Amino acid sequence: EVQVVESGGGFIKPGGSLRLSCAVSGVTFINAWVSWVRQAPGKGLEWVGRIKSTTDGGTTDYAAPVKGRFTISRDDSKDMVYLQMNRLTTEDTAVYYCTHLREMTFADWGQGTLVIVSS
Amino acid sequence: EIVLTQSPGTLSLSPGQRASLSCRASQSISGNSLAWYQQKPGQTPRRLIYDASTRATGIPDRFSGSGSGTDFTLTISRLEPEDFAVYYCQQYVIIPRTFGQGTKVDIK
Numbered sequence: 001e002v003q004v005v006e007s008g009g010g011f012i013k014p015g016g017s018l019r020l021s022c023a024v025s026g027v028t029f030i031n032a033w034v035s036w037v038r039q040a041p042g043k044g045l046e047w048v049g050r051i052k053s054t055t056d057g058g059t060t061d062y063a064a065p066v067k068g069r070f071t072i073s074r075d076d077s078k079d080m081v082y083l084q085m086n087r088l089t090t091e092d093t094a095v096y097y098c099t100h101l102r103e104m105t106f107a108d109w110g111q112g113t114l115v116i117v118s119s
Numbered sequence: 120e121i122v123l124t125q126s127p128g129t130l131s132l133s134p135g136q137r138a139s140l141s142c143r144a145s146q147s148i149s150g151n152s153l154a155w156y157q158q159k160p161g162q163t164p165r166r167l168i169y170d171a172s173t174r175a176t177g178i179p180d181r182f183s184g185s186g187s188g189t190d191f192t193l194t195i196s197r198l199e200p201e202d203f204a205v206y207y208c209q210q211y212v213i214i215p216r217t218f219g220q221g222t223k224v225d226i227k
Contacts (some may be wrong), residue, residue, distance in 0.1 A: 035216070037164075045156070045164065045207055047216040061214045097163065103170065104211045105154040109163045 002026040002108040006098045009113030012088055020083040020113055022098030029079040030054045033101040036072065036083050038094035039112075048096070051081060065091070088117045121145055121210050125219035131227040138195040140222045142208035147188045152212035155184055155193045158221075159204040167206075168193065198224070 008020040024032055033056070036048040049062040051072045060072045071084040081098060095114050099106035122145040132138055142153065151171035158164040166175045168184035171191055181196040195202055203226050208219040 044221045045158075045209075045218045047209075047218065050216075063215045103173075104152065105166055105169045105209070106156070106164070107166050107169075107175065109165070111163055 002100055004098050004100055004108050004110035006096065006110040006113040009096065009115045011116045011118065013119055014089055014117055016088050016117075017084070017086045018088065018115060020085070020096055020098075020115070022081040022083070022110060024079055024081065024098075024100050024108075027100065030076050033104075034072075034074070034081045035099045035101060035106060037097045037099055037106060037109075038092075039097070040091075040094040043094075046094075048083070050101070085115070088115075090117050093117045120215055121148065121213060121217050123208050123210060123217055123219035125206075125208060125222045127222060128220075129223045129225060131225055132198055133227045134198050134200055136198050138193075138198055138202075138224055140193040140195075140206055140224070142186075142191040142193070142219050144189040144191070144210060148191075148210050148212050150212060151187055152210060153184075153186070153191050154209045154211065155182075156207045156209065157202075157204050158207065159201075164207065195224075200226075 003025045005023045031053045035050040051060045069087045074081045095112040097112045098110045100108040124143045126141045153171045155168040156164040172184040183194045185192050205221045205223045207221050
């Protein structure tokens with residue numbers, strides 16, 4: 001069974017930085033594609049970005065609102081994916097979900113971690 | 120970017136009724152690269168359908184997906200009490216991945 005567990009959310013002031021972590025188990029991690037999806041309070045789902053599997057090059061893609069501020073990375077030795085978020089604004093307040101992709105879709109979701117950006 | 124427009128915004132139905140949810144894309148989605156997700160209040164989204172019509176593992180057969188090109192439909196043949204939730208469509212043919220704004224199915 002695939003398990004996805006996020007951590008690292010919290011309260012941060014505008015302009016600050018935060019790093020979220022995502023542990024993925026139950027899969028061969030070097031083959032795992034992982035995305036981050038966020039959901040602002042009371043709003044819909046928004047794709048943040050993805051990292052391909054190491055076997056597929058480990059490259060990343062980002063949504064326009066976060067490009068240049070957010071960075072997704074992976075540590076295959078720890079079966080972990082990270083979301084480094086810099087220059088945070090109030091618009092980044094959301095629950096951040098880590099998702100494991102299968103058939104190119106968000107098949108396995110973590111429980112989410114809440115990030116609140118406020119002064 | 121592909122914009123997905125879901126309709127209606129809210130669907131008010133009774134248990135046992137049939138639900139039809141629409142998802143329209145701003146441009147053609149090749150390969151039927153469209154998925155549907157269900158999200159219940161306070162819960163994590165769950166994948167229901169991928170490739171427009173393939174049910175994910177463990178999804179009851181009362182859920183079905185159809186469509187191609189720019190028009191897709193999620194059908195729930197007979198609503199069960201646990202099906203009252205918000206449903207999102209999502210395309211994965213191009214980056215950025217995009218979601219529809221959601222359709223809420225609530226109890227009439």
